[in-house]
Amino acid sequence: MVFEKVRDMLAEYKSVDASTIKPETTLEELKLDSLDTVQIVMDLEAEFNITLETDAQIKTVGEIVALIESKL
């Protein structure tokens, strides 16, 4: 459930097909730089009603999902 939400948010943010995003997809593959990562952290916080560190060490979509799940 968390993965699907994160996948759809990233797909919309980067205007790509959601089916191309897998847990092992890296943020670099999605062409997200560090400012994009901050933006996504902010959007995820709003979506899931949690608090994350701005410099959260997330390299893959799977890591984002794990981080969110640890806060829920």
Place this chain on the structure above:
Amino acid sequence: MSFKIIGTGRELPGRMVTNDDLSKIVDTSDEWIFSRSGIKTRYISTGESALELGAGAARKALDDAGVRPEDLDLIICSTMQGDHCTPSLGCEIQSQLGAGCPAFDVNAACSGFIYALDIASGYFAAGRAKRVLVVSVDMMSRLLDWTDRTTCVLFGDGAGAVVLAEGDNLLTSFITAKGDSQYLKISFKYADNPFCIGSDASPYLYMDGREIFRFAVSALAEDIQRCIREAGITPEMVSWVIPHQANSRIIDSAAVKSGITREKFYLNLDKYGNTSSASIPIGLDELARSGKLIRGQLLIMSAFGGGLTTGGCVIRW
């Protein structure tokens, strides 16, 4: 009684510095700088003083307004650092212009212009001023670590000014502060006090880009919404937003959250970079002189910066 803006002016140093110029002195590239910030060029002093830029912008604004320096009741200068600690830059500009009114400096970093307008609104409301000059000057080139490729590429020098007269064109104005030096700081070099050993503050800009990006996106989005709410207007009624020109990515993100369409956001940071408190009045002068800003239109100006400070106002042009 509030004010209306009756004249605008801007002054930039002569030397334009491109991203390619910068890639010769630090390890960077046009592609990196532009994709991260939207900046292509900036103007850097090769000797022009804060006084020259400030007085230059002020004279243009006074000419535009048809106001003589002697007619001014007050000069408010926003700057992080003039040419001297004393006299203040406001006093030096007053003298250069041949004005006789009180003058002082305000330091609210990049929010300085909005802070100055907010202060001016108090003088008008109290009936203590009829003509006020607000001039914003920031010489970022004097404050940067020119070996830090993550920051030195983002800023430029410049000055912007407005002349205010009595009127009812200010719909709302507010300023905020949340004191915090952790993510954005520029220190001084102190004299060698023989009684105080070991103070070695770095006299250059330090900024945690990601934290400040986060602060700025939230601040800009929330403040624009607060402007709309407190002015009792709707997003559709706003013709223009001039945000502090720090980074196009901040503006892109905040625009989505603000409820105002992106085309209404005026951007010129591709040309000037981040000129701190001068950025909004420089943008206002460009927009006004372009003919695109029409009398009667509603304009939001919204700033955020070191302090941490923010400020916003809604003006009927």
